[in-house]
Amino acid sequence: MTTVALFGVPFKFLTWQTGLLLGAIAVPSLLLLYFLKLRRQERTVSSTLLWQKAIHDLQVNAPFQKLRKNLLLLLQLLILAAVLFGLSTPVANLLQGPKENIVLLIDRSASMKVVEADGRSRLEHAKEAAEGFVDNLPDESRAMVISFADRAGLECRFTNNRHRLISAIQGIEATDAVSNIGESLQLAVAYSSQLIEDAGLTTPQAASIGSAGLQLYSDGRITDADQIVLMRGTLNLHKLGKASDNVGIVAFDVRPNLERPGELSVFAQIENFGPDPIKTDVSIRLDGRLLEGSGAIKELSLGGARPADEGPDPSRPTGLSSAENVIFKLIHDSAGIVEVRIHRKDALAADNVARAPIDAPRRLRVLVVTKRSRVKWILQRALSALTVDDVEWMSPDEYENAPDEKISSEGRSNFDLVIFDAHSTDRLAPGNYLFFGAVPKVDGFGMGEMIEDQRMVNWLDDHPLIRPAELHNVMIFKWRRMTLPNHAEILVEGEDSAIIVFASDPGHRYLMTAFDLLESDIALKVPFMIIFQNAVRYMAGGGLTESRGILSPGQTLTIPVPPGANEVRITAPGGVEETISVMGSHSVTYAKTQQAGIYRFEFDDAHDTTDVFAANILNPTESRVAPVEKLVLTAGTPIEIIDADTQVNEPLWPYAAAVALLILLFEWWVYNKRMMI
């Protein structure tokens, strides 16, 4: 029994075995020393005759008479008791006593990189608090460590080895990813209830019926908090951080300027999350060099942010908005990295930069397979409006009979886009294909009966292939019912059938219309031009948005492997290099994108294909660095919020040491008083 209540405060001994062991050695030793090594003061007496007799009388039947009523020995025993009490690491339980199975959840999302007033990051504070918690765990408690950002990381399974727990905590590194706690809660509950080990359940099953004592070290800025239900167990939030001053880029995009070919518009939304209005400069750089001209640096004035947890505050001056959009113009003739940077020192540095790779303007090669002159005329006009440099025309027969080297080389299509008009084929080298009124001869695709007198009822107006076309006025008179594989994405649909569909498999991308181009008036209207341009740019790699290489930290990348490549060298932010073998695979998947910055994939194929991606935080939840006042989950157990500076256990050993010192002083006084008599 190591927990007892004293004056209403439960306290316990963390290492009571140590105290007991030392006590078993020290108390008899003290008594032995007391008998053997007592320093006595000499007194001369006339004769020891009567004293010897008195001692003899007392000792005959009372061997421990010496110990009786001996204040000095009693005091020394008290000192020893106080020291042993201290060595047993007694603590007063100021917080709810930890359960036997504790899960430490440590947030390592971008907001935990915030540097506090003492120069240390929130994650360092979290690690320190978690280490303190582990240090104060009773011997019989087990703990596990889970770190989380966008994904959960199991740092240390359940153990009572504190050394392992602490080294697992120390090994946690901050990321730039968003914080999603759902997966880690599932893991925590499932593991702590031992259902995985004992009952052999899967993690979600175990999570639904288990319970756990969870200790969450975070600033509470958790993106998916409103989707989490914690039905069982307890969750204590150890709230970290005080800093709130931060300005960040929350949205970022690079688009071609439709009016002025060759020019890019770089769009960024800057938001101030601090309470005070600020002024800051925002600059644009290409490959690290500031652009020439006066438009490269813009000054922004932003108002103070309204605390997210409060309602509108009418007393607050409403003059300045806390968020502003900035648009830069950029003309380029080669590939590179465009970077927008806020020139301000604030709590979180990682969200002050947003980057995007841009490709060099390239010559597009398009093959059109049609035998109908009206269609040829329509497409010729459409392609001439785009910056397509090289258009080749074939009839379906010519296409089917053409030699392979004309169609493809090195296992890949020779064209950036192949357009089929009412022609279905299976001669599809890896590449991009646009079918009007047809589907590829590939498993899962097929054309059925004709559908007439139906209307378009829905379209994905935010899809890159549709946006910003407005299809209200488009008439499609009839189309065929398409049979589609599961992964196909319906962009436009009629009452009970798909009209425009996008599908992809490794190496191929298909955009298909169920209608014949001549059975619609779409070819005569603006939306056709928009969708056609989107299709050419997006599918042919020219890019509908130039910022196609932008991703969120933690997002998994799947990149097509160019023909002939055996391995890919990946350079992550900070210059970390890694080489992965890609021999025989069509795509490479990469998930280690937790840090914001540039990820470069260099394949060793004949063209030295290089793909570049930029990970940017672009997340208002992470940029709003002020810690939450309360954390509300959707349902379930209420969360107790603990200031991380609060100690879980109040160590009592200093008090024991003070008592020992006081008794020592008292003993000294008693000793001297006696000697003075």
Add this chain to the structure above:
Amino acid sequence: MAETVELGGSGPGPGPGGDGLLDPDFMQRLEQLEIISRKIYASRQKGERRSKRKGESAEFADYRNYVVGDDLRHIDWNIYARLDRLYLKLFLEEEDLNITVLLDVSKSMDVGEPSKALYAKRVAAAMAYIGLCNYDRVNLYAYNDAIANHVSGLRSRKMLPKVIQFLEETPIQGKSHFAAAARQFASRHTQKGIVLVLSDFLDKGGFDQGLRYLLGRQFDIYVLQTLSPQEVTPELAGDLKLVDCEDEDVAEITVSKTLLDRYKANLEAYCESLRSYCSQRGINYLLATTDHPFETLVLNYLRQRGLLR
């Protein structure tokens, strides 16, 4: 009176009573006293005390028949005239008394405050002075494990300086061994008389053997046991190593009330055994602690006990 006694010798300069041993006022009072023996002894010298023998004093004692050889001067011629027979007229003989002080001068007598040695010496000086004033024979013996020093055969108060000198010059030293000293004394000192033993009797050899030697010589024995207040009520505390001042024997004690009670009980029993031994054998026993004024001891208690008159 007690307040006038300078125990440490810081008082007035050396007078007839020595440096602090006796002061003049007290000596004057001592002159009124005389030492009484419960026994009548024969002595070799004429004195002021009645002797067992018939002698030549003015006091008539008896008649007896004349035998050839008697001194013709003692024949009562008036009786011869009346009865025509020769009778010898006998007179009482007056002789002196042997007063012997046996003084313990072992180191244990020097422990305690006020000093037992000084106390005993003052008693010895007072007794000697009383004896000298009454023309008794005064003998002083100092002993530790044997007779260390002695002066004997002193008569008349002119001898007082000799007494004082003896007491002052006798050092306090050595181990006490009363039995050995008493045996030596008994063999050397053959004259009958009063023997006053002044000692603390804290002697690991015991007291009975020594007293037995003295009893064997048929002395009129007085025993004055002197103890210091620290011996009667020890003021000790803590863990102590008690060292015997004479033989350096060690007793390690942790003072407690139980131990102190036990010590006091032992002391009481020891003194009682000495008193009991003495009373059974006709020895007069008196216990005195040194914080008790010795003038009172001499003028009151010794008189009550019949040693003085």
